[in-house]
Amino acid sequence: MNKLYESMYDLIVETSTKLPKDVRRAIAKAKLSESAGTRAAMSLATITNNITMADENVSPICQDTGLPTFKIKTPVGVNQLEIKKVIKEAIVQATKDGKLRPNSVDSLTGANSGDNLGDGVPVIKFEQWEKDYIDARLILKGGGCENKNIQYSLPCELEGLGRAGRDLDGIRKCVMHSVYQAQGQGCSAGVIGVGIGGDRTSGYELAKEQLFRSLDDENTMPELKELEEYVMENANKLGIGTMGFGGETTLLGCKVGVGHRIPASFFVSVAYNCWAYRRLGVNINPETGEINEWLYQEGDMIDFSKEQTNEEEVAATSDASEIELEAPITEEKIRSLKVGDVVRINGRMFTGRDAIHKHLSDHDAPVDLDGQIIYHCGPVMLKDEEGNWHVKAAGPTTSIREEPYQGDIMKKFGIRAVMGKGGMGAKTLKALEEHGGVYLNAIGGAAQYYADCIKGVDGVDLMEFGIPEAMWHLNVEGFTAVVTMDSHGNSLHADVEKSSLEKLSQFKDRVFN
Ligand SMILES: O=C(O)C[C@H](O)C(=O)O
Numbered sequence: 001m002n003k004l005y006e007s008m009y010d011l012i013v014e015t016s017t018k019l020p021k022d023v024r025r026a027i028a029k030a031k032l033s034e035s036a037g038t039r040a041a042m043s044l045a046t047i048t049n050n051i052t053m054a055d056e057n058v059s060p061i062c063q064d065t066g067l068p069t070f071k072i073k074t075p076v077g078v079n080q081l082e083i084k085k086v087i088k089e090a091i092v093q094a095t096k097d098g099k100l101r102p103n104s105v106d107s108l109t110g111a112n113s114g115d116n117l118g119d120g121v122p123v124i125k126f127e128q129w130e131k132d133y134i135d136a137r138l139i140l141k142g143g144g145c146e147n148k149n150i151q152y153s154l155p156c157e158l159e160g161l162g163r164a165g166r167d168l169d170g171i172r173k174c175v176m177h178s179v180y181q182a183q184g185q186g187c188s189a190g191v192i193g194v195g196i197g198g199d200r201t202s203g204y205e206l207a208k209e210q211l212f213r214s215l216d217d218e219n220t221m222p223e224l225k226e227l228e229e230y231v232m233e234n235a236n237k238l239g240i241g242t243m244g245f246g247g248e249t250t251l252l253g254c255k256v257g258v259g260h261r262i263p264a265s266f267f268v269s270v271a272y273n274c275w276a277y278r279r280l281g282v283n284i285n286p287e288t289g290e291i292n293e294w295l296y297q298e299g300d301m302i303d304f305s306k307e308q309t310n311e312e313e314v315a316a317t318s319d320a321s322e323i324e325l326e327a328p329i330t331e332e333k334i335r336s337l338k339v340g341d342v343v344r345i346n347g348r349m350f351t352g353r354d355a356i357h358k359h360l361s362d363h364d365a366p367v368d369l370d371g372q373i374i375y376h377c378g379p380v381m382l383k384d385e386e387g388n389w390h391v392k393a394a395g396p397t398t399s400i401r402e403e404p405y406q407g408d409i410m411k412k413f414g415i416r417a418v419m420g421k422g423g424m425g426a427k428t429l430k431a432l433e434e435h436g437g438v439y440l441n442a443i444g445g446a447a448q449y450y451a452d453c454i455k456g457v458d459g460v461d462l463m464e465f466g467i468p469e470a471m472w473h474l475n476v477e478g479f480t481a482v483v484t485m486d487s488h489g490n491s492l493h494a495d496v497e498k499s500s501l502e503k504l505s506q507f508k509d510r511v512f513n
């Protein structure tokens, strides 16, 4: 199998950089469903532009290249240990080449291994089968959407929907609720894999297994096919929309699988995947290790670059004029911003995510943050031979994780704007009002689009936290984002959550007997 290394490397790079055909078609359909001038249309224009940039740059679609999860079927007699070894080598190289972000973190010390290897990382699941070739599939599922996975133990009470009992209708309610509870935080529009039955572990495994299905396939079980169709039709009426900005498309796919359970347990497990649904597969010759065939190749390939350019589209779809922002920003300027404004940032911003927020809550800042912008982002960075850093991918991360710290940190250091995705909660909203601050929402997953707005890396602090968690000093040009929480007590996220809960409650009545 001397070609196996090359095959695995190619599988990793393709998965990270090229969105599969079925996903592109679902995104194109979502785009058609949104009216021009809406925030959803503007976000989808950025997303499709980002997909094209990832194709052209052969760079990660999203900076969070996830927990690499391989599912491999081998003919009897194939050496699985060798496959495992080769996969690890290919992972290390793809990380060095900036195709994967170093994403493997010691859970106790917080140390990043730097090469994407670690205890239990990558995940490689083997199975044997009777066929004479190797079927190797890979999914790169990021952390933001992983955090929105949910497991229900039936019977249960669900907000908006009431009791979910141990039957198909109870399952229906759980699935509808799972989409509601994700809001925009898992970078909607999403794809859900649902596992009915099993135990807490095998239920989630079954749910994730569904994510290996093609978006276009049809469930072979009539009742599950009906459930999938029901969810696709009705979850899209919740009005959560792309990034939780409101809109027509909240879900790109729903795939349901079922397994047996034991009498006392009845789990419905949901694996939520963002729009950056990176999964591919190959059939491999077990003698040579060469790729015989790429999987998920059915149907048309949408080349978004042949469509309108993003600038044209954004100009055509956005009725809001852009407001220029450059740090240091005054309190007066910040208080003039309102939810719905589109800002265009030039100049300096600092990245800060989980480790930085924790650090800043009980240490001094390494730089003066007065009037500054903090970007919730863990980029993919590469260092050249002269020692200069280059940004390879840099989209926002889910901001809500910083909720316990954010308001206090803004006040402590005089920070005027924080930017991320998915919005923040009541504590931050109150602090924005008291202190004079705004929350800016960038488009999740648009890592190439934003990397292109970063014109230079002027420094870095707290590198001991690892590349994604360090504080990078970025120099940006034309970095656009939407004000979704302002200093007057307004939050688009709170509004969408409230209205989607009202819509969810329309689905309270029994549908399946
Ligand atoms: O870790 C990241 O960069 C982003 C993460 O996938 C998220 O969605 O919050």
Ligand code: SF4
Binding pocket: 062, 063, 064, 065, 141, 142, 143, 144, 145, 185, 186, 187, 274, 275, 276, 395, 396, 397, 398, 444, 445, 446
């Ligand atoms: S940032 Fe969004 S698109 Fe990227 S992995 Fe996280 S959830 Fe997915």
